[in-house]
Each structure stands twice: as structure tokens, then as C-alpha cells.
Amino acid sequence: MRLMPPVVSRARLSSLGALAVATILTAATPAQAVNVLTRQYDNNRTGANTNETTLTTSNVNASQFGKLWSYPVDGHVYTQPLIVQGVTIGGVSHNVMYVGTMHNTLYAFDADGHQTTPLWSVSLGTPLALDGTQLGTNCGSYRDIFYEAGILSTPVIDLATNTIYVSNKQTGYVDRLHALDLATGAEKMGGPVTISATLNGRTLNSQFANQRTSLVLANGRVHVGFGGYCDTGSYYG
Secondary structure, eight states: OEEOOOSOSSOOOOSTTSEEEEEEEEOOOOOOOOOBOSGGGSTTOOOOOTTOOSOOTTTOSTTTOEEEEEEEESSOOOSOOEEEEEEEETTEEEEEEEEEOTTSEEEEEETTOSOSSOSEEEEOSOOEEOSSSSSOSOOTTOOSOOSEESSOSOOEEETTTTEEEEEEEETTTEEEEEEEETTTOOBOTTSOEEOOOEETTEEOOTTTEEOOSOOEEETTEEEOOOEESTTOSSOOO
């Protein structure tokens, strides 16, 4: 079996406690391994896997292509799953799929389906509980975040340091940036950093600002983007 990167990038999976994230594979001959380290493959967000050698418009069909297994997770999934080939965990090499949930849990799964439990999982704090109004106050009937806010944006992976960077929201309207070890999920670099910023005398307000955009690693820096939520209050993007 040849691992194919996940095709679902904005899955909203229903019913807390009974969610599943699936990795999709197709039978094929061995080919060049593909890591998925950032949303849509690259910083240009092209969505193009330029190393693809197997999938064609003829073999992607109901009889040859589809879900082979799924994994349960503890919250809604808004992030794109990321994949790293050949991560040594517990002395064994795994192709690993990293999945973040709105319950503030980051999972590392065996992407080839060799085991049914996570390779590891870590909780990044208590998520912000929502009744549909706490993030912004001008939402009206518009709702795209329910129940809780945790890991909302897609993380980014730095293979040079074996680090996955994850942004998350916690109770008390606090946003934090974590640097976690790919093999263990352990915090690196002294633990998480609380995200704060001031622009032209205005201070980032995490009640009215959402860290929805995927993280980007460029020129040795992790870029973390915020935007207003439901056009509430005076905010900067």
C-alpha cells in the first residue's frame, strides 16, 4: 500500500466523542515518499503534489480508491492532517499522521493503519467553551464554530528540528503557540508562548480575533495570522 496525503482539509466531523479522521490510501507500487508539512503542500498553498506518480483520472474510482480505516478523536477537526515519513517512535519507524482537534488535543497516528491506537497524543490545555456567542458578538445566525475552540488552524512542521508548531485557543480567551517534538509530543523551547501583539496602539483581543489561517514557516520564523470574528469590535487582521 502506498500512503497518499489526506484529501480532506476542512473536515467538520459531527458528534463529539464519536469523531473519526480518515487517511486515504490506494494500492500502488513503491514511489517517492511525500511529506505533508504545511497546508496544501507548500507556502504558496497550491494544493499540488508534484511528486504524484500513481493517481490518474482513471484509477481514482469507487472500486480502486477510498477509505480503508478511520481513527476516533475527541473533538471537531478543522485542521488539515499533516504527514511525516519515517518518524522513529519507541524504537520503531512509522509514517505518522498528525491531527489537531478543537478539544485541544494533538494526535500522532500510524498513517499506514498498523495500529488502532494513537502513537501518542497530548492535551494542550482546556479549550474555550462556546455557546455560539463568546467569539464575537455580531454573529447573528452565522455559526461556523460550535461547542468549543481549541486547535483551529493547521499546524506547520519543521523537519530540520523535528518540531511541529501548533497554535491553540484556551479558556479565558488566551491564544498560545506550542513547539512540540515530532516523536513524543513533548513541549520544546521552554514551553508554549502566549500570543500577544499591539499595532498602532491597539492590542490583540483574542475574544474578537480568530487564529484561523494555517501556520506558515518561512525564513526561520513561524507566521501566525489573526482575523476578526463576526466583525465584532475594533480589530486588526
